[in-house]
Amino acid sequence: MTDPAYDLVIRGGTVATASDVMEADVAIRGEEVVAIGRDLGPGRREIDAGGKLVLPGGVDPHCHVEQLSANGLLNADTFESATTAAAFGGTTTIISFAAQHVGMRLKTVVADYHALAERGAVVDYAFHMILADPTEETLTIDLPELVGTGHATVKIFMTYDRLRVDDEKLLDVLWAARQNRAFVCVHAENHGMISWMGKRLLEKGFTAPRYHAMSHPRASEAEAFDRLAAAARMLDQPVMVFHVSTKEGAAAIRRARGEGIKVFAETCPQYLFMTASDLDKPGLEGAKWMCSPPQREASDQEAIWRALELGDLQVVSSDHAPYRLDATGKFSSGANPTFKGIANGMPGVELRLPLLFDAMVSKGRLGLRKFVELTATNPARIYNLPGKGSIAVGGDADIAIWDPDREVLIEDGFTHDLSGYTPYAGRSVRGWPETVIGRGRILVEDGALRAEPGSGRFLARDAGEAARPLGTPSPEIALLLG
Numbered sequence: 001m002t003d004p005a006y007d008l009v010i011r012g013g014t015v016a017t018a019s020d021v022m023e024a025d026v027a028i029r030g031e032e033v034v035a036i037g038r039d040l041g042p043g044r045r046e047i048d049a050g051g052k053l054v055l056p057g058g059v060d061p062h063c064h065v066e067q068l069s070a071n072g073l074l075n076a077d078t079f080e081s082a083t084t085a086a087a088f089g090g091t092t093t094i095i096s097f098a099a100q101h102v103g104m105r106l107k108t109v110v111a112d113y114h115a116l117a118e119r120g121a122v123v124d125y126a127f128h129m130i131l132a133d134p135t136e137e138t139l140t141i142d143l144p145e146l147v148g149t150g151h152a153t154v155k156i157f158m159t160y161d162r163l164r165v166d167d168e169k170l171l172d173v174l175w176a177a178r179q180n181r182a183f184v185c186v187h188a189e190n191h192g193m194i195s196w197m198g199k200r201l202l203e204k205g206f207t208a209p210r211y212h213a214m215s216h217p218r219a220s221e222a223e224a225f226d227r228l229a230a231a232a233r234m235l236d237q238p239v240m241v242f243h244v245s246t247k248e249g250a251a252a253i254r255r256a257r258g259e260g261i262k263v264f265a266e267t268c269p270q271y272l273f274m275t276a277s278d279l280d281k282p283g284l285e286g287a288k289w290m291c292s293p294p295q296r297e298a299s300d301q302e303a304i305w306r307a308l309e310l311g312d313l314q315v316v317s318s319d320h321a322p323y324r325l326d327a328t329g330k331f332s333s334g335a336n337p338t339f340k341g342i343a344n345g346m347p348g349v350e351l352r353l354p355l356l357f358d359a360m361v362s363k364g365r366l367g368l369r370k371f372v373e374l375t376a377t378n379p380a381r382i383y384n385l386p387g388k389g390s391i392a393v394g395g396d397a398d399i400a401i402w403d404p405d406r407e408v409l410i411e412d413g414f415t416h417d418l419s420g421y422t423p424y425a426g427r428s429v430r431g432w433p434e435t436v437i438g439r440g441r442i443l444v445e446d447g448a449l450r451a452e453p454g455s456g457r458f459l460a461r462d463a464g465e466a467a468r469p470l471g472t473p474s475p476e477i478a479l480l481l482g
C-alpha cells in the first residue's frame with residue numbers, strides 16, 4: 001500500500017477565509033496547508049468536518065501574559081495557562097508584551113519574557129515591547145538591535161503614572177520607530193483628565209468600582225487620539241490605536257484616516273458586549289469588570305460596530321489582562337480599596353472568538369468573512385505575521401474546526417486562564433471551536449489539551465507594510481530627514 005499523500009486531511013467542511021466561503025477538504029503536510037479542494041487524497045489521519053466550519057486559527061494581538069504591572073503586580077497567568085486558554089478558544093497565535101519599567105534595560109526585559117514563553121507557550125507568539133523608559137540607550141542601542149532580531153512593534157502609554165510618556169517622549173518614540181522600521185501601538189487616553197477626575201471623585205467619597213468608569217471621562221479618549229494622530233502626521237509615522245471604547249474615539253479615528261493619516265485601530269469584546277453598568281454591583285464585585293479604558297454605553301457599542309463594518313477599526317483583540325480576585329491580584333492594595341487601588345484588566349483570550357462568533361456568525365452581525373477578517377486575517381496582516389491568519393496553500397496549518405450549532409453556557413471555572421473567574425459568566429453563546437490545530441499539531445481535541453508546554457514558537461518578524469511611512473512628512477521633518 002502506498003503512503004497516504006498527506007499527514008492530516010480535514011474532510012468535507014465549510015472552509016472560510018476573509019474573502020471566500022467554500023465546501024472543501026484541507027490537506028496538511030508537516031506544519032503547512034498543502035492543498036485545498038474537493039476529494040483530496042487520503043491522509044495519515046482524517047477529521048470528518050461535515051456540518052462544521054473550518055476557520056483560520058485566531059490571531060490575538062493584545063494579550064498581557066505573565067506580565068509585571070507598573071505597580072509591581074504579576075498578572076495571574078503563565079504563558080502555559082494563557083496560551084492553553086487561547087487554544088481552547090480557537091486562537092493559535094498571540095502577541096503578548098515584554099514590559100519595560102523605568103530603570104530597566106530593554107534587551108534584558110525582552111530576554112526575560114522570551115525565557116518565560118519558551119518554557120510555557122502552547123501556541124505561537126510574538127512580542128510588543130512596552131517602552132516605559134525610552135532613554136537614549138533604549139531608543140538608539142536596544143531598539144535597533146531588537147528590531148533586527150524580530151521584535152518589530154512597541155507599545156507606549158499616554159496615561160498611567162509610572163508608564164506614561166509625555167508628548168515629547170511620544171515624538172522620540174515615533175521618531176526612533178521611523179528610523180528603525182518599527183511599528184508603534186498606543187494606549188491613548190488623556191492622563192490629566194483621568195487624574196483630575198479620579199482625585200475629585202475620591203474627595204467626594206465616590207470610591208466604589210463603578211466610579212472607575214466615570215474617572216475616565218469620555219473626552220479623554222478622543223483628545224488623546226487626536227493628539228496622537230497629529231504626532232503621527234507630523235512625523236509621517238503610522239500608529240496603531242489600542243482598545244477604542246467610545247463613539248467619539250471611533251469618530252477621531254475616522255477623521256484621522258479621512259485626513260490621510262496612517263492610523264490603524266482595534267477594539268475589544270468588552271467594548272462591544274459590556275457597558276459601564278456592568279461595574280455597578282454591590283460592594284467590590286464590580287472589580288471583576290474593571291479595565292482601562294472602561295466600558296461605556298450601548299450607543300458606543302453601536303458606533304464601534306459601525307466603525308468595524310466601515311473598516312475604520314480593523315482588529316478585535318482581547319486585551320487579556322487577568323488578575324485574581326484576591327490579595328495577589330485585584331485587591332493587592334488591601335481588602336477595602338478605592339477604585340484607584342484595584343488592578344485594571346480582565347481575562348478574555350479564550351472567549352474573544354466564541355463571543356464574536358456568536359454575535360457575528362450565529363446572530364448574523366457582519367457575517368462569517370468579517371469575523372475571520374477582524375479576528376485573524378487583519379491582525380496577521382497588520383502585525384506582519386506571514387503564514388498566519390488565513391487558510392491558504394503554503395500557509396501555516398493553524399485551523400479551528402467550529403461546531404456552529406453547539407450552545408455553550410459560560411460559567412466561572414469554565415475557562416482555562418488562572419484568574420479564577422470570567423466576566424462573561426451567565427452568558428450563552430452558539431458556536432464553539434471543537435478541534436484546534438496549530439502548525440499541523442492538534443492543540444485541542446475532545447475537550448482536552450494535546451500540546452506540550454513550550455511547543456509554541458516565537459514569530460520573529462519585521463514591521464511590514466503597516467509600519468511603512470507614506471512618504472509625506474511635514475516640511476520641517478523633511479528637513480530633519482535630510
Ligand code: URP
Pocket residue numbers: 064187290291292293319321344345346
Ligand atoms: O485594563 C487593562 N486593559 N489593563 C491592561 C493594561 C492596558 O492598559 O492595556
Ligand code: ZN
Pocket residue numbers: 187242243292293
Ligand atoms: Zn492599554
Ligand code: ZN
Pocket residue numbers: 062064319320321
Ligand atoms: Zn492592554
